[in-house]
Amino acid sequence: MANFLAQFQTIKNTSDRLVISVEDVSDVWPTVKPAFEARLPFKRATLNNKTRNPVLVEALPAEFILTTDARLRSRFPHEQFLFWFREPYATIVLVTCEDLDEFKTILKPRLKLIVQNDEREWFVVFVSKAHPANDQASKMAKKVYAKLEVEFNTKKRERCCKYDMHFPEANFWEDLESKVMECIRNTLDRRVQFYEDEIRKLSEQRLMPVWNFCNFFILKESLAFMFEMAHLHEDALREYDELELCYLETVNVTGKQRDFGGADHGDDQAALVNPGNKALTQIVQEDSFREFEFRQYLFACQSKLLFKLNRPIEAASRGYSFIISFSKSLALHERILPFCMREVWVTTACLALIEATTSNYKDGLVAPDMEKEFFRLLGDLYSLARVKFMRLAYLIGYGADIERSPVNSASLSLLPWPKPAVWPTVPADASTEVLEKEKLILQTTSRTKSFGIQRKPLPLEPTVLLREANRRRASLSAGNMSEMFDSRQGPMEGSGFDTPTRMSPPPKALASSSISRTNSSPGNFEGSIDRPMRLAEIFIAAEHALKKTISNPELWKSLSSSEEFEQKYLDLTRGAADNYHRSWWKRHGVVLDGEIAAVDFKHGHFDQAAKSYEKVCALYAGEGWQDLLAEVLPNLAECQKILNDQAGYLLSCVRLLSLDEGLFLTKERQAFQSEVVRLAHSEMKDPVPLDVSSLITFSGNPGPPLALCDKDPGILSVTVWSGFPDDITLDSISLTLNATYNTDEGVKALKSSTAIVLHPGRNTITLDLPPQKPGSYVLGVLTGQIGQLRFRSHSFSKVGPADSDDFMSYEKPAKPILKVFKPRALVDLDAAVSSALLINEDQWVGILVRPVNYSLKAAVLHIDTGPGLEIKESHVIEMESSAGVSENDGDQVQNDGAEIRTLNSDKNFERLILRDGKIEFPNWASDIPSILWVLVHAISDTLSRGSSSATTRRESIVDGMRTIALKLEFGAFHNQIFERTLAVHFTYPFYVRTRVTDKCNDGTLLLQVILHSEVKATLTIYDAWLDLQDGFVHTGQTEGRPNSSFFPLIISPSSKAGILFSICLDKANVEETREKPESILNIKYGISGERTIGAHPPVMNRSTGVDGARQELIFRSAITLQRPVLDPCLAVGFLPLPSDCLRVGQLIKMQWRVERLKDLDEAGVSKQNDEVLYEVKANSGNWMIAGRKRGYASLSPQQGARIIISVLCMPLVAGYVRPPLLGLPDVDEANISCKPAGPHLVCVLPPPLSSSFCIPVNP
Amino acid sequence: MVREVSESCVDSLLTEMVACYCNRFYANKPELAARRIEAIGYQVGHQLSERYTMERPRFTDHLEAIKFICKDFWSELFKKQIDNLKTNHRGTFVLQDNKFRWLARMSVDPSIDNASSVEDNSAPTPENKAAQAMSMHLYFPCGIIRGALSNLGIPCAVSADISNLPACSFVVRIKA
């Protein structure tokens, strides 16, 4: 049946649409034809697909052909069924008729005759010529049509329709089309049915020897074709798929060796998208379908349908896998195919498929992820084509032009080498070319990487080819059978992976192509098989062989010269990259960009190259693929170098340096460093900032952080790791400290002015640290300068070298490196004396200096005495360690006091000199408490006053108080200052009170003098005498001394003693004015005290040493004696106050009663003596006098007369205060007796609490 | 055959570990101690999750992962499952174990109320001192859960609540 093939194909090619035959009974076709054909193609048709389901077909093409047409006549019945798809699918019977008789007699029988043949699907179209104006005619037409219907319509099917030539009814065309469709549908169904039956029959007997694929094919394809004509592409496609399946199953299993095909000229160009490439007759020979052509043919048909279904994506994916599988079978038959047929075919196939799919692809008509899928496929196709193309180029010696990148080596080395039956040999006349090549090879030195980086050659070095080619020739010549059939052993054999393993080469051979060139001797090269070919020869031979293989001119063109090759190579790579970029496969895209960059680089388009390289580097770096990064980064660096992008270049160098050590030789890494240094010191216009975080890392030293005190400078030492291979000199370095807690505290930068040399690995650098605010600090950023280069590093030594701790520490807080303590007392100065010192005497005042966990090394103490106190410059200052003192301090000092006592059991003692108010501390005193004894002298020119019963003592601390201002400078840089003013209390040894104890009737008064000792020392009184004021005289002859049996009188600390003097009033001169208003008490005394306790013998004779030697001091105190009231004539009494009502701020009436005790004797009484002048004296601080302070009150001269003087006062302060006193200025005090006699106090309550009324209350 | 050790090994180790960090290293800084203990738990959880998710399909959503923790993970550790799982469907899950094994042997002084939760390291006033001591022992399981989840790609914060002993509920807040 194969002989039908030719016919079959021609038929197939001629007929491309459904045929509708027209039986023109009454020659109206010409007239109606235009109207009818205007309906074509049919807008919408509903047909049944193979599974009898209605399918809507848009625009079904069809053709009206008169039955009388030649094309429909003269068919041999036997070929009928075979080519049935071309037979008419419907028959339209065109009739017209004006009168019934004619219809009955002529037309009807004729029609009956026509339609009797049931093979055909037919229906009648009645054309009415009647003009509507002529209703006679039209009536007739109706009648006839009615008849017609009666005749031919059956109840189950309408076979008639009426066409009005002049005014076609509105629904006529629908009617017509529906009828046509009905016919077509039925026909189609029937024919499908028929084909299926036939096919089934065949496939049942498939396993019989007689079975012939050809018949099956024809049937199958006819069916498919019919579907295609009917625009049922789905079904058509399915048929083809089944066909292919069947083919692969049957054809390839059957043992007998078939002709594979692909031997013809032009077969190298893939025809997988044009079915018409070859006539079927060429494909099929004596019933055997050539695999090569036929499979392409099938795929072509499939792809055609896929495009019609506009599913280019599916076409692409099917195509890709088709190419893969097909190239496998090409590999199987490689030995009978032309040299490198496989590579060429795949290349062309990919390109063709790309071309076809893209041209059929419209953007955005599918879901985005589908789209991505599509672009991925295109990318794959491109890269496949690219690889094969590279292999071809490589064979003919463009190897040097191919970038030796991981990508290429991966793809190339994974490809099997071509395995021709016979490796092409050099044509006889090619000697010149060979020489050319030789030269070329010698010239082309493969580009050396920058920084003199040595890379082991990736496995696409020429040596491999050399070896491969010669190996094959040798093995074939040796008639190695396994080699003969090794093409059966599966494609992987000989692929890049086992190539090295199989022929474990001596390293020398692998070293580089140059070696293999040198050891290849030029000269006689008649393709004598035993002599291995030289590289050039291989190239030339391959070139010639390829020329034979490649039929496609422009593919050949792109292999003709290395420039052309490069162009093509670039196109393919771009194509792949761009498509990958639009797909999910970003990495593929980026990596290919790198390849493009390589070419750009070669052509000096450095900025494009740099851009692409940056992308690649970013990809690798971002995901940490250092090995790959190490491949690309140097190239990037070189671009930047050439582009003079210093910042970028430096950064790249740094990144190169911070890659894993193992990735580069030390030599190379040194090169990187030297580049950095060179640039840093070269003339850069503007300093370049550079981040070296990955290279220079730093951290605090292990162990506790450096502890400093507020305002203390210190020295901070930091560990710095350098990733540089050699020592590197940093001109300056600065390190910031961040306060951890108080963020308001900004960052502090520590600078090291001097240059620092970092050795590779761990370094410890020290920075001096200016005083910091209290808080704890962590390291911040390390910045520094190398020449013009400003670098900074943020990183702590997480990524530091192996010796640094690299444990898994989730949120490990940055270790504080510096702690600055809150300002605290570092030293304490205090007065060492426990009680008051003697005034007007030389006294030792002790200053207790107590360091608090802080050294007072070389401290300087400024001493400045306040008014009324002077330092005896003449005397040295004594300093002694005071272990004892520290007992009574806080435990803190306690325990270090303790340790002091242990460490210096012998108390240090030293004499120092005060120089213009400054004292230098000795070293031994730097850590232990010590006392500084300073000799001072408090001067007070006022006499101390005693008090009598009348006047109470005026306490005033201040007049005994003296101050010493101290200023201690200490700390490493005397930066710490401690100032304190010590108050030292000075006092008189005694406080004296007097009272008249007794009045004897002889007028002698016994005056009692009470001495209060004011000091914590024992006082010894040796003598005491009284210089009396006027109005008093001593009685007896004791010269105003008590009898001496008193003395010496010892007064123990803070106790009293009394002395009696007997005196009497001096009657003689009462009246005369007094020039001695007060009497002076003189006391000669000694003191025995210890200087730590307080008042103590003055130093001068302490220096002479012996305290036994009694030394006498004089104490003088003024006392006023009051004449006792001898003859009272007025009595003043203070009337008691209502107990409760004395409150601050409340008016109170104070009352005094004045009574005349007796008449004044006439002597010395003025006339207006019935009036008394009174005056109220009050401490204005305590009282406000509301009434009149001073005035006259009338008091009758008779004895016993009495008046009440009352004054309104308001207490201003709470507490016990002395009430106002009423005085009578006119009257001699001697004549007034007061009640109560002594001064007394009243109690004032604080004011009732109220916010409105506040008065400062001082305690 | 899965290898086993006596439970008291783990118990004593945990007890001592907590004691070591709370009483010796960071006696006065409970929050630092807590950080360390939690970190230890985190590592364990991280590794265990790697181990126990072998042989099982990947989780499609958070809930699946949490369920895994409740069922298989928990039973591997405690031979029992979480008794009750609640969620607000907005990233917060509450896993309650009605008889949490690691608390089974602890009895806090009855005198002290033990309403507490791991989060509050407020100043250790005497009354919540014991509660805090208790919660110190809970940082470890919290760390385990956090480690496991974050290894499954679910960053989260985990806290424990022991307001009704011996039940203990772990609150997982997934970081959006």
Place this chain on the structure above:
Amino acid sequence: MAAIYSLYIINKSGGLIYYKDYGSAGRMDTNDSLRVASLWHSMHAISQQLSPVSGCLGIELLQADTFDLHCFQSLTGTKFFVVCEPGAQHMENLLKFVYELYTDYVLKNPFYEMEMPIRCELFDINLTQAVQKDRVAFLGR
């Protein structure tokens, strides 16, 4: 029938770290219990010395006419002893069991400090269960 009066635990240095009174006869206040504890501690120790046989581990049973005192001393020196009515059975098993409870609920309670008085509710709970008579009997077999 076997009534337990009271249970004591003494640490190795003789301090009473646990005391439980089960009502019944001879109720004592805390001081008494302390006294008993220290008394027993020293007695026990002395007994070891006085014992004619070498390697004696001290008194295990003290029988008075109103009560029996069973004592068990762990090798670590902790003493558990129970005062019960004369002739009560299975006391050593009870003590043994108390010892186990002690290891489980006292020593494993992280909040318990060694040698210190025992304040663990879990221990109390389990103990009370154990002390119930039937429990004791059960321990017997």
Place this chain on the structure above:
Amino acid sequence: MIVCVAVVGHQNNPLYIQSFTEADDALKLHHIVHCSLDVVDERVNNPKKSGPMLNETFLGLLYPIENYKVYGYLTNTKVKFILVTTDLDVKDADVRNFFRRFHAAYVDAVSNPFHVPGKKITSRTFAERVSTIVKSFGFSSAG
């Protein structure tokens, strides 16, 4: 024959990559593994592709390239195992089995308290175990 196995972290960073060819072509294997991540991403992120085996750890064949096959495996913790082999007729069962054992080895490796997650796996034990697994690849469907 297995040419290369690799462990890739959840940030697509290489944790362990070992080639088993005498040739010093490790670099290209790095490249292959790295690129195969594209496919893994696609499988995982693109719902359509990963249909039923949506969340199975075994990702199956990633690359149907002519002369070698790349298989992938994605653990629950987003760690990827990549296997490159040159045998063109590999039984899925074998590969699955391989990955199962490999995974076990991996888990033990990261259970080392001193291993830092996300850092390269330096364990010698792991390397040894891997090489034995690789050697036994294909022979023992049972193990």
Place this chain on the structure above:
Amino acid sequence: MARVAPRTGDAIFANVERVNAELFTLTYGAVVRQLLTDLEEVEEVNKQLDQMGYNIGIRLIDEFLAKSNVSRCNDFRETTDVIAKVGFKMFLGVTASVTNWDADGTCCSIVLEDNPLVDFVELPDNCQGLYYCNILSGVIRGALDMVSMKTEVTWLRDVLRGDDVFELQVKLLKHVPEEYPYKDDE
């Protein structure tokens, strides 16, 4: 009263509550790692581990005695034997052997082929000098302390350092006699 016969390690191990060794192993590993991170000094870590072990030991001994009602051992020899045969089994589920006795029976080695503590563990180079299992020595020391045996426990061999087994040397320093609550002079 009739003492109950001591039980074998396996018998006890079969009865005690058990948990996954993995949990134990990993936890211990994490602890060691954290200690290294915090203390930074390997020596310090060794000390801490030993300390922790000691604290565990002094509590664990009681459980051991209670569960494995062993009676008082007559001598050190017997004691170590019990530790190796019963103690290790009961807690770690592995048995150890006792060897290398010295003449006067106060010093021997406990040899441990299998040790759950070190599953998965590989020492990084920067932790040489770390006694990873130091906690064990601490435990033994603590436990023996409680039964009034002052001992010194040191590692002789360590698998993590390339040896074939773990070997712990236990040296009995002095056998503290029972101290009595009263002084003789009272």
